[in-house]
Amino acid sequence: MAKPRLRVIPLGGLNEIGKNMMAMEYEDDIIVIDAGLMFPKEEMLGIDLVIPDINYLLEKREKVRGIIITHGHEDHIGALPYLLPQLNVPVYSTKLTRGLISVKLKERKALSGANLKVIPPGSQFILGKFKIAFFPVCHSIPDAVGLIIHTPIGTIVHSGDFKLDYTPVSGKPTDLSRLAQLGAQGILLLLSDSTYAELPGYTPSERVVGETLDHIMANAPGRVIITTFSSLVSRIQQVIDSAAKHQRRVFILGRSMTDTVRMTLELGYLNAPDGVLARLDELKGMPHDKIAFVTTGSQGEPTSALVRIANRDHRQLHIVRGDTVVLSATPVPGNEALVNRTVDNLFKQGAQVLYSKVEQVHVHGHGSQEELKLLLNLVKPKFFMPIHGEYRHLSLHAKLAQSVGIPKENIFVLEDGDILELNPQAAKISGRITAGNVYVDGLSVGDIGSVVLRDRRMLSKDGMVVVIIAINRQTGKLVGRPDIVSRGFVDTRESKDMLDESRDLVARALDHGRNRPADWGFINTKVRDTLHKFYYEQTKRRPMILPFMVKV
C-alpha cells in the first residue's frame, strides 16, 4: 500500500453500547463522527457518566476539522460539553440535533464559544479532504441522518442509528433509492449500526404503536398517563394525534418533557391541533375520560414525574381507580429493576398498567437482521465494518454481511482504538491507539482511575474498620487500648463483643515487649494481618482495614 491511506478509528461505541465516537483521518485532515456518553455500568460505583478518551484527537488537534453529529441522542452528543472546551472545532448537524446540542451545552455551561453549524437537507459540506452529505434515516428521534463521505480514495457510507420504516410518523423514511444509486456507483466502505443485530426479522413500524395508542385512548375508562423518552418526538406526536381523535386534552408533566415539547413545537417537529394541549390549571373538574398526560419517567428515574406519581409523591397527579398508565418505552439495560418497581407501585395504586411486555406500546429505533441485510444489499460495499454494538452484536452483523455475499476477508470487526487502514484496493487492521473509558464523577473528568474504583468496590462489599493506635513517642510502646470504629461492616451493637475483642487482639499483637521506636511499617502490617484473620474467622467478611498511628 504505497498510496496515502485512509484511517478509520473507533474511539467509542464498539466495546460497550453508548459513547459513540469515531475518527477518520486522511493525510492532514481528521473528521470526528459523534461524541456520545454512556451511563455508568453497575461496577462503576459512584460514577456519574462515561465519555470516550480523546487523547488521540488532542495530540493531533491541528488536524481536526470538525465533529459531525448524526442525531441528538445522549449516546451521540453527550460528550460534547466535556470535549469542546478541550477541542473547539465546529460541530455539524441537522436543525433539531443542533437544538438538542445547545440545550446540553447550556446545562453544562459550555455553550459560549461553541460553533454549531446546521447543514440544510440536501447540501454538502467540505472538511479538508472529506466531502460530506447527510441522508435522512428513521430512528427514534427526528432529524436523524446517515453520512455519505467522499474521500480521495472512495466513498464511505455511515448508517448512523437507523431502522427502515416505510410509514414513519414524523420525518422522512430512510432514503433507500439514494443508497441504491450510491451502491451502483461503488462504495468503498459501509459502517452500519449493529445495535439490534441479534433480532431476526424486521423492526415494526411506529404506526403499530399508533394503533395501540388509539385503542387505549378510545377505550380507557378514565385518564390515560403515557410516559416515553422526551426525545421520542414521534411518539409524543402520536399521543397528541390520538388524544385529539378521541376528544382528550393533553397535559405535559416533567421538566425535560415540557422543554422538549416547547422546543419541537417551535422548530416545527411537533404539531398540535388547536386546543389539544392544555395547562395544568385547566385540569380541575375535567371528566377523566377527556384527559391524557404525557410524562417523563420511562426509565424509572427516581426524580421523574412518573416515579413520583407511583410513590404518591406528585403534587398535581394522584392515581385513582380507572387510570391507565402506558410505559411507551423499554427499559435501557441496567434500568430494569427501577422500571419494574415503578410498574409494581402503579399497580398497587390501582392503575391499569400497560408496558411493552404485555402490549405493543413501544417499538425500538434500530434495524433488525432483515433491515441490516437490506442495507448491505443496496450499498454493496467493498469493505464492511459493523459499528454501534458490543462484540457479539458486531460478530453477528459480520455474519449477516457474509450471508449476503461480502467476502469474509473484507469484513472488519474492530474494538475501540483499533485502526482500520484502507486504500482503494485493500484494507487491514494496522494497529491500535489508546481508547477507553473516561469517568465523569461530580466536577472532575478523568481523575477516577482503577484504584479509586477498587476501593469503592471493596468498601461497598464489606465496609471498613479504622484502628487508631497511640504510641509513646519516646518508648515506641502502645499507649492504652487501640480505638476501633467500623462502618458498613457489622451491626456495631450486636457485634460489640467481637469488636471489643479485636481491640485487645491488636493490643496484644503490638506488645512486642522491646523498647524500640515505633516502626510504622511493622505496626501497619501487623494490625492488618491480625484483624483480617480475626474478622474473617468470625464473620467470613473482609472489611477494608485502615490503621493509624498517633504519637503521644
Place this chain on the structure above:
Amino acid sequence: MAKPRLRVIPLGGLNEIGKNMMAMEYEDDIIVIDAGLMFPKEEMLGIDLVIPDINYLLEKREKVRGIIITHGHEDHIGALPYLLPQLNVPVYSTKLTRGLISVKLKERKALSGANLKVIPPGSQFILGKFKIAFFPVCHSIPDAVGLIIHTPIGTIVHSGDFKLDYTPVSGKPTDLSRLAQLGAQGILLLLSDSTYAELPGYTPSERVVGETLDHIMANAPGRVIITTFSSLVSRIQQVIDSAAKHQRRVFILGRSMTDTVRMTLELGYLNAPDGVLARLDELKGMPHDKIAFVTTGSQGEPTSALVRIANRDHRQLHIVRGDTVVLSATPVPGNEALVNRTVDNLFKQGAQVLYSKVEQVHVHGHGSQEELKLLLNLVKPKFFMPIHGEYRHLSLHAKLAQSVGIPKENIFVLEDGDILELNPQAAKISGRITAGNVYVDGLSVGDIGSVVLRDRRMLSKDGMVVVIIAINRQTGKLVGRPDIVSRGFVDTRESKDMLDESRDLVARALDHGRNRPADWGFINTKVRDTLHKFYYEQTKRRPMILPFMVKV
C-alpha cells in the same frame, strides 16, 4: 365467620421473585410450603443471599407440623440450611428433591439431625388437620409437584412452579385430568404460579429445544459446548440423546454439573446409553466433530467452567475456530451483564455462539397466560390467590382469573406477610404479620440491617475521608495539623493539593482560640460540616467523613 378459620400467610415470594415460602394455619396446626432463598439485588451491597423472616413460625413453633417442598430449585429449598437448625421439623418432598436438599444441607453442615421424608408418587400424608397429596407438574427440573391440600373447610390446590408440556423430555406431564376431577368436586382455593403472567400464549415444549440441539449436533463443524443450569436435568438428557444420535461423546465440565449428573444417573432421573459419557482423559486425539461438552456457567458465574473458557483460563478446554458454544438458558434478572460479557469473550475467541436471543436453544419452565387460564378453568376454584411473582405479575394473573369468570371479590392479591383468612363461604385479608428479607452475609444471618447497608451504599458512591485530630489533653487545643486519609474519594496524587488544603481548613476551623477542654460533639460537627462543604464545592462529591480525636 364463627367457624374456625384457615389462615394462608405468604412469608416470601410475593414481594420479589425468589425466597418462596408460605404458611397455612388451622387451629393448632401449621404447615409450611417451600423454604427458598433469593440472590441479593444490586442495592443489597455485599450481601451473599436473602432468606425469608421466619419469626412468625418460631413464635408458634409448637404448632409447626412440617415443611413441604414442591421441587429442588434454590428459590424453594435454599433457606432450609438456615431454617432447620432453628425449627427442626420433618421435610416432605419427592425423591430427587430430597437428594438436592441433602446436598444443600451438607454444604452448609446442616444435614445431621434433619428429618427428610420422601413421599412416593400417589400416596398421601397427614400433618395435623391437613391431608396432603402431590400431583406431578412439568417444570425445569424433574420430580416437581403441585399440592392438593385437604383441610377441614375445603380443598386447596397449590400449583408449585409449573408449565404445561404435553411432550416433556423427562418426568410426567402435568396431571390435568386429576385437576379436572378435583375441580368438578369443588376447590375452595387455588394458589397458582404467576412468574410468567406477563407472557401471552403458551410456553413452548422442551421438544422444541431438542430439535434445535439436534440440528446443532448434526451440523456443527467442530466441538459443541453446551451450558445450562445443572438442575435442568431434562436439558442434559436432551444433550446426551442428541449427542448419541450424532456419534458425539459427552464430556461433563464443572463441579456442580458433574455432581448433578452423577446423582441423577444414580437415582434414575438421567439415562445415558453405554459409551456416550466420556472421561476427560479420553479427549486427546478425538476428532472435534465427535465431541460435545456440557458445562456450568450459563449465568456468567465468574468461577464457572464456561467463564474460565471464555477468559482462556480453563485448564482442559481452550476455544479454537470451529467450536460452537450453546447457552441453553436465559440470564436470571440481574445476571445479564455477566452473561453478555461471557458471550462477547467467546466470540472474541473465535467461537460460534448460540444463545436464546438468536436461536431457540432454551424454553423456560413457567406457564404463560393461556396455561394459567387453562389451570384456572380446570380447577374452577371458589377463591383465587396468585403466588410467585412481583406485584405486577400477581395483578396480571388476577386479571386473567377475572377474564375466565372468577368474581373480582373472590380474587386476593397479597403481599408477603398479609393474612388471607377463609371459611367455606368467605375469604378476606384479615391482617398482616412481619415478613421481609433476612440477609445472609458471610457467617451471620440477620445481623445486617438498614444502617450497615446505608453505610455501604454511601461508601460505594463517593468513598470516605478519615480525619485524625490531636488535641492537647490540658488545653483542649489542636496539636499540629490534622491528618487526613481518603479511600475511594479522589485520586490522592492528583488531588494532593486539595487534600492538603482541607487539612489547613480543619485546623483553622478548630482554632477557636479559647482555652477550654476539647468538646467532642463540637469538634465532630465542625469537622464534618467544614469538610462536607469544602469537598462538595471542590468535587461535587459527598464522601463519608469520619473525624477522630486523640488526646495527647
